Amino acid sequence: MSETEVAVAPHPLLLADGRPAAEAWSLDPALRHLNHGSFGAVPLVAQERQAELRAEMERAPVVWFPELPQRLAATRVELADFLRVDAGDLALVPNASAGASVVYNALTRRRGGEIVVTDHGYGAVTMGAERLARRWGGRVRTARVPLGADEDMAYEAVVAEMGAATDLVVVDQITSATARRLPVERIGAEARRRGVPMLVDGAHASGLLAAPLADAPYDFWTGNLHKWGCAPRGTAVLVAHGPLRDLLHPLIDSWGAQDPYPDRFDQQGTLDATSYLAAPTSLAFVEHTWGWTAARLYMDRLADHAAHVIGAAFERLTGESSRADVGMPVPGMRLVRLPDGLGRTRIDADALRDRVARELAVEAAFTSFDGIGYLRVSAHVYNTPADYEYFAEQCVPVLGAWALESRH
Known part of the structure; x- marks a missing residue:
């Protein structure tokens, strides 16, 4: 960056009472905390709300767990409203990688078992794609997208790796290592035209983009709320459209296994789900404060x-x-x-x-x-x-x- 370029420093944000x-x-x-993107940071009001929920759970666990699916279903409505999607398309998962794993576990080989990814992909998600390709007896094809590639170049690089053997396309909406967007809308439209399922890794998109799923022409989208949304860690969503969503099941089978999608994700045994329930507190805090x-x-x-x-x-x-x-x-x-x-x-x-x-x-x-x-x-x-x-x-x-x- 040239020293002749000017980037005016914004005035720091304050709380309603004037505090930083x-x-x-x-x-x-x-410490200086300059890496919000990796693990997020949870505001005190959400930490306090989660502590209250945990205390409620521990006071009466036999009451808590049977009532939990209904509470989670109501929470999904709030989170879907924030993301501007239908609550019936949204399931709760621990993180974006878990959402990708749910998709990988659900899909079957229909063509040649090839999976298209990019060289900007998040490592854990790409590893999951490689494991799925091995299970299918196929392979992963990696689209090389230069850091400076514009929308057209990035689109063409990914589409060039699609072919008659492609069974899945996996693309980041916002890349982790390179902090850039990829044209997931255009890629998704082409994948849909070819009849190929597409998974969008939107780990960084929730909160950073106003409407990350607007006019989404792809089958699966997974994103974290514990990054830019500042929700308690372990809060993410999986959004699925179309007939393939009925194939999706949580990574742990529980008593809700026979419920339809996404309800079956609301019952996960004795897992601590307080992060999900406290997530709307974080989102509302930012909205009401600034x-x-x-x-x-x-x-x-x-x-x-x-x-x-x-x-x-x-x-x-x-x-x-x-x-x-x-x-x-x-x-x-x-x-x-x-x-x-x-x-x-x-x-x-x-x-x-x-x-x-x-x-x-x-x-x-x-x-x-x-x-x-x-x-x-x-x-x-x-x-x-x-x-x-x-x-x-x-x-x-x-x-x-x-x-x-x-x-x-």
Whole structure:
């Protein structure tokens, strides 16, 4: 990113009583929390609501569990309203990867057993696709999508891997490692034209996009609410359209196994479902405090500012460009290219994340794509411009030194 580009720092968000937004969370003030996208962060009101629900469960478990399916069904209506989908299409699952596993377990080989994925896919979901292909006696075909590919290029790269043997297409709506969109609507329309089921991994989409399932021309969509939606961890949804949804069953068979979709997902033995029940509290907290539209706008402007100040700091240090040419950028997330020698592989990037947390007291996301390491900015309402200015001033010089060390 060039230092001549200007990204105006937004005014930090405040609570209704004038306190900083971060005071609505229990995040450790001794750390800088700059990686909302990986595990999310749960506001105190939702933590308190979940604690109340757990206490209710423990006071009378024989009352709690028989009544739980009805309560979960009512919760699904609230979550479906937030996502702007039909509650009858929405099932509750622990995370997006679990939603993908439900789909993988349901489908059977109909053609040649080939599954199309992209090289931007989330590792666990891609591993699941590979396991399914082995079970089918087929194979995975990987569409190579350049980081800077625009909508047309990305669409063409994925469609080029489809053929007469394709039994499933799996594409991220927002990619985890590369913080970009993929044209899932266009790809889904083509897959439907060919009669091929499509699974969209929308792990990062709920809350970050206003209506991630608008006019969705695909069979399955799974997304986390514990990321941008700030719900308690272990809260995600699986949305299914069309006749294939009747094949979907929860990963654990329970007494609701013979119920129709999605009701059979509401009864899962003695699993703690309080995260689902507390999820609407998180969504309502953001809406009532700032409004989701304003929150998304703030996160996007803050991510712009973060990428500018951190990128400029790296450029001053190395004399090299830190720009990441992302073809279909998303709100609230940005990539900043790291100096050569840092984060070249996923394992290296994870090790860098752990070292930065341990030695610099900063929770940050580092990713890798095509042999290049990146800092992934993922801002939320509790972050402020000062968070990223601190990173630029205090952490960038250290990262530069580590990069030099790695090259010697």
